[in-house]
Amino acid sequence: MNAARDLHPEHLRSLLHFYADAGVEWLLEEEPVDRFAEFQAMRAARGVPAQPEAVSAPQQPARQASVRQEQPRAAAPAPLPNVAIPDGQAVAEAEFAASSARSLDELRTAMEAFNGCNLKTSARCLVFAEGNPRPSIMVIGAMPNAEDDRDGQPFSGRQGAMLDRMLGGIGLARSDLLITNVVPWRPPGNRPPSQREADICRPFIERQIALAEPNHLLVLGNFAARFLLRSNDTIHQLRGEWREIDVCGRTIPAFATLHPQDLVTAAISKRLAWQDLLAFRAGLES
Template identity: 55%
Template sequence: MTSDTLAHFSAAELAALLAFNADAGVEWLLEESPLDRFVAPRAQAREAGMPAAQGLAQTGPQTGGAARAGEGRAASQRGQKAAPVASAPAGPVTIPDEQAVAEARRLAAGAATPEALLEVMRGFAGCNLKNSARSTLFAEGEPGRALMIVGPIPLADDDRDGRPFSGRTGAMLDRMLAGIGLTREAVTLTTAIAWRPPGNRMPTPREADICRPFIERQIALYRPQKLLLLGNFTARLFFNSNETIHDLRGRWQAMTFDGHAVAALATHHPQDMAATPEKKKQVWADLLALKAGPV
């Protein structure tokens, strides 16, 4: 898309286009302006007196170290000293899943305070979700508050603001809490997964295993009396179940985190109510159960 094309968009349309790309996980532009990468090979082919297609065939497939290695071999055949081949910049290191899970458990168990846990999470390199996320989401609230609310993943607004339950979803949660006389300042908010997956997809089972020690340690350190789990993914993760949120919601379950006992209740995510308004009745029943407490 060129600047001439963009000139026909209104400000609102441009904002919507940027939001669409951000939700799709596009955060960086490779070039400030369009660049035809076929121009240089064609020009080189013309200077060498060869057909343009041959020039593209010779230069196109080789990139980075492969192209430089080819230049070195050609120089050697001509009796010239080959220039040293520079190594490509190192990218994020891929850690085997089992090793990443073990490292996450070790780091989480060694964090004695919320501040220490957040620090090790920011330095953790074992989850690929972190490579595309902007923020590391962490519990918002004071330790010791009676209720902790856990969502599944950071959404685009959360990732941008660095806070759980931001934007429209956060406003919906605020209205849910107001219905039973609570505000977000009276509870602790967090997400089961600390890093936003690309395109808001749900994490894979291995990604969930890697992230699990960090959310469980947050609960152990914040020591809530009750957990409200929002959405299908969160309920399945905590209850270790293959059942859906329709079967798991509305029933208190006793759980323990590093010796700290807590009662957990699951319900629909605020986004589910927006997509399916008839779920509001079920959520309201679950909120009344939450207010009443476990029986």
């Protein structure tokens, strides 16, 4: 195996990007290194005397049992602020927080204050909807990746550039749309959200759709299509056809296609996505 110092800078940069996309957050060496011994050797080489070992405090004599019984019992430690609450309660609290918001700004504030989803404790930040708050088209993906979590924006980095090319090919610009994800916090290692995590996040994405009032939805990828269309079919069974989604008493036409990440990892998917986008554009015009 080649060491990092032996790699060309461009190769090293590509390798680090690959690790980041794969969810790697810590890099470890092949063999353990005693950093304390290295530090002491460095001090000895500079002629710095070693620090004397700490002298333990003299042991206090044991108190009598009667005295110990008179001591007040210590108070229980306060609960941690990010301890997860039961799933059913979390869903109810999410529904209340979402329904209380009267605008996208209020909804974002409510989601930032919400602590009922475990994904929030491991994510760097909330990745909220971005773009036109009153769009004709709303684009919905699955969840933030590492670059989205770092930048605080949906569809950034390579998959964001691919999405821009997908939209530009049918005459759409990101600034004219509202772009968001079903799940607003990045799961650890980019793993798929669990069913309970998705249930907790459902009130928030449905409230985003209700507040934005789009005329059409473009749904990207397997997870988002299954979630919003409430189907167990795969994206290859759901893609390429107009369907309807009921959100807060309103029926909205929705169209599912492949996620930009599918096109980044498998170039053969571009042909299928292009067919879908042409059908989506034709549906908009009709």
